[in-house]
Amino acid sequence: GDPDMLQDFCVAEYKSLEGPLRVNGFPCKRPENVTANDFFSDVLSLPGNTGNPVGSAVTAVNVDKLPGLNTLGMSISRVDYAPWGVNPPHTHPRATEIIFMVEGSLTVGFVTTAGNLFTRTVCKGELFVFPHGLVHFQRNNGGTPAMAISAFNSQLPGIQSVAVSLSRVSPSMPTDVLARAFQINAGMVEALNSNSAPMY
Ligand code: GLV
Ligand code: MN
Incomplete structure (x- = not known):
């Protein structure tokens, strides 16, 4: 997870990327320029395009897309799966992930540093946790599209x-x-x- 915040919020000031200033995360917008829209996103309302070789699409809403998340230590993704689609093995170097099945059923799994695979089926309404840093995957178990929402304890899980x-x-x-x-x-x-x- 990310470090604790030191103030109510620190909405990302992306423009500073062009300047000489470099910090861990983004510097803050001037508070008088912050609006409710800095904390709003509708990008998860649309499915990702799963027409690709692996048959899945991750739509991430992290600090790069939603400036209000800066310093708050969390982010979210929508994952769409084509029939039998796979989200291939990967890790998030900066976060634990909790995945909630909105539609369909997945086989999910993660691998421990001892080489043990923890795997099971997760159905609509159920959830599963992928511990920080461990390699994990999902596969759609069915001939219909599936969709899940994942939450992360980092503004930029990687x-x-x-x-x-x-x-x-x-x-x-x-x-x-x-x-x-x-x-x-x-x-x-x-x-x-x-x-x-x-x-x-
Ligand atoms: C799923 O594992 C994801 O990272 O979105
Ligand atoms: Mn993941």
Whole structure:
């Protein structure tokens, strides 16, 4: 989770990014310029586009999208899943996640640092927790679209996809490092790296 706030709010002043000032998070807007709209968003009212190779779409409302979240230590996402769609294994370096099923049913899971997989089905109206920093995934269990809402205890949880981090980084990972890590040959590594699917 994020550090505690020191004042009622500190609405992000994005324009300061062009200036010399750098802080952990964003500097605050002048209070007289703050309005209710700084704390409002309607972007989760629309489904994300799941027409992609993995069949899922995360619509994140974090401090980059909602300035009022700056210093408040929380954010939210909507996740849409095509039939049998997958949200591939990933971690959030700065947050625990709690996911609430709005529509449909998912198989969810996370992996501990000891290599144990905690997995189960989560249905409409139910929820599941992914502990801070642990690799986790979801898969739609059905032939109809599913939708979930996730809350995070960080204004900017960050997403690090396992597959992307290992095989689609720029510049590319040394082939011998991946070959050793997975105990596969260089040809298989090249096959992974040549996957031109978008970033997940
Ligand atoms: C789901 O795991 C998400 O991060 O939105
Ligand atoms: Mn997640």
